Amino acid sequence: MTEALELGGGERVLEIGTGCGYQTAVLAELAREVFTIELEEVLGVAARERLGRLGYGNVEFWIGDGSGGWPEAAPFDAILAAAAPARIPPRLLDQLARGGRLCMPVGDDVRDQELVVVHKRSDGTLARTSLGGVRFVPFRAKPGS
Numbered sequence: 001m002t003e004a005l006e007l008g009g010g011e012r013v014l015e016i017g018t019g020c021g022y023q024t025a026v027l028a029e030l031a032r033e034v035f036t037i038e039l040e041e042v043l044g045v046a047a048r049e050r051l052g053r054l055g056y057g058n059v060e061f062w063i064g065d066g067s068g069g070w071p072e073a074a075p076f077d078a079i080l081a082a083a084a085p086a087r088i089p090p091r092l093l094d095q096l097a098r099g100g101r102l103c104m105p106v107g108d109d110v111r112d113q114e115l116v117v118v119h120k121r122s123d124g125t126l127a128r129t130s131l132g133g134v135r136f137v138p139f140r141a142k143p144g145s
């Protein structure tokens with residue numbers, strides 16, 4: 001998934017699904033700045049502390065539902081999500097910069113998901129390719145929202 005973003009080192013990246021922060025750290029090594037969102041507070045807080053201890057100064061953390069992206073920090077040169085929604089949230093595509101790439105699993109059935117890469121061309125049109133079948137946790141909404 002990281003390779004599919006084709007990072008060159010100067011990008012601002014949005015990640016959805018911080019989890020333990022491992023992928024966040026990989027992205028922080030390969031890009032200029034990472035904005036990461038985690039739905040589960042206990043995970044997001046632990047990841048922020050962990051990456052802080054490890055000296056990552058180019059990561060911004062947010063606890064919440066990542067389906068709306070992070071409008072205040074958009075646009076992003078790359079977007080990566082590690083949880084599968086039924087379809088790509090349109091607001092994520094809106095927040096993808098021209099020339100940027102989004103990579104995420106998609107599918108409402110855990111047994112029938114595909115890993116999708118969307119390239120937003122310089123004219124704003126979208127090119128979608130599939131990297132094949134995958135099995136990720138579902139992209140969830142915050143209870144009560």
Ligand SMILES: C[S@@+](CC[C@H](N)C(=O)[O-])C[C@H]1O[C@@H](n2cnc3c(N)ncnc32)[C@H](O)[C@@H]1O
Pocket residue numbers: 016017018019020021022023024037038039040043064065066067082083136137138139140141142
């Ligand atoms: C497969 S794990 C990510 C693992 C992560 N890449 C790592 O390196 O540890 C998927 C994460 O997405 C989170 N998640 C699910 N739905 C979400 C949403 N709507 N917004 C933000 N995070 C979400 C889950 O809580 C879970 O921590």
